[in-house]
Amino acid sequence: MIRHSVRRWSLLLGGVAVLAAWPSLRAQPAESRHVVVISIDGLKPSIYTAAGPAKVPTLRRLARSGAYADGVVAVTPSNTYPAHTTIVTGVLPAVHGIYNNRILDPENSSNGAWYWYARDIKVPTLTTVVKARGVKTAAVSWPATVGADIDYLFPEFGGVTSHPKSLDLLRALSSPRGVLENYESHGSALEWPMSDADRTALAAWMFRTYRPNLMLMHIYDTDDAAHNYGPESPEAIAAIEEADARVQQIVDAIAAAGLQARTDIVVLSDHGFLPIGQQLQPNNAFKREGLLEVDDGGRVQRWDAYYSTAGGAGFVMLSNPDDAALRDRVWALLQKLAADPANGIRAVWTRDDLAKAGADPRASFGIDMRDGFYSGGGHAALLSKPSGKGGHGFSPDRPELHASLVMSGPDVPKAGSLGIVRMTQIGPTIAAWFKAVLSPKADQPIAWPARSAPR
DSSP states (O other): OOOOOOOOOOHHHHHHHHHHHOHHHHHSOGGGOEEEEEEETTOOTHHHHSOOSSOOHHHHHHHHHSEEOSEEEOOSSOOHHHHHHHHHHSSOHHHHSOOSSBOOOTTOTTSSOBOOBGGGOOSOOHHHHHHTTTOOEEEESOSSOBTOOOSEEEOOOOOSOSSGGGHHHHHHHSBSTTHHHHHHHTTOOOOSSOOHHHHHHHHHHHHHHHOOSEEEEEEOHHHHHHHHHOTTSHHHHHHHHHHHHHHHHHHHHHHHTTOGGGEEEEEEOSOOOEEEEEEEOHHHHHHHTTSEEEOTTSOEEEESEEEEEOSSEEEEEESSTTOHHHHHHHHHHHHHHHHSGGGOEEEEEOHHHHHHHTOOTTOSEEEEEOTEEEEOSOOSOSEEOOSSSEEOOSOTTSGGGOBOEEEESTTSOOOEEOOEEEGGGHHHHHHHHTTOOOOTTSOOOOOOOTTOOOO
16 A cells, blocks of 8 residues: 555635744735746755765755655655645645656657646646736746746756757747847856756746746756665765755845745755666566567567556556456556565556546556665566666655655744644645645645744
């Protein structure tokens, strides 16, 4: 079973409680409030809750001056795109529609496409409800924002080559038209592929220039380092320290705009990390059982059962989910795989398990891997070596998979530790600062400790 329950209170009652607790929310109009949300991909809460080894003075200072979570329970799967969409919607993937990083595409006709597009999100987002209040919004490299109705937008889109000409596609997808050319006219030439340094410099300039009331930004060199070298490696620690410096760069931009007294800073992440050393590929078993067929080039031609990997977990899709004989056959095969400890399966999820977790409603089954194991979508061999040394995507019930949250600013009580919070609470909390609400299915805002008071 997936231990991932979500309590939902009335949004109306939640909003009344928040307004009663925070006099500043009643006094300060939406147009004079500013919130900057910085996502550091893969940042674990132990980085700021425990001593060393990473030197993160900015994160520690923000945590001391405001509030922080000892852990944020992420989503199933604990991956970047479903998590970031939950952050801005307050609902789980089954509701918002971004079920994984990559779209379901067994034949790979999309060349490995991800959920790039805002139109795939099925519920209102933080930027849409805040913009409806008549204020300005901005986003730099936030997942699932291609085509989003955001005033100042540099979307995240990776379905391009490493050739510098690919930057022109991002110019076309950004808004308003010419925003990147305007940035470069100030002497800041963009490089491709972009780094966190590029993304942060663009976000800092955007805030100073346009002063958006809500800005979302996503940096992810930390994720790359943890995947490639392992979550506790010197390379991963160095990337975290660099990310801390990027946060300070944004803090400096807020100060340069003269808005530090009116700006809340929210630093968060999408998931934690585990080291990995072995990889299971269930599609190999499906192929051997005649449930999946490939051509001479290895491309899937036909499938009755297909494993859609999410890294540390994944989903089993059936061509006909209503075929009881097929369901029973695949269930028996999954149980056989799980019975062998060498395969590293922690749990086989039923459709009911997936529904309770708010995971992909199209899946008939799911697999969660044990610590140290990963899963892949290949079919050449049942077991293989993963391409990296660290990963995520596992069930979010494990503390190592918990995400991060640090908040500081005029709307944040100096509360210190908030304990463990749900990822679905973050968006509703920020929306309340703007006197806005997300969908009726969204979670309630964070409940601050009774002793806390806004500054």
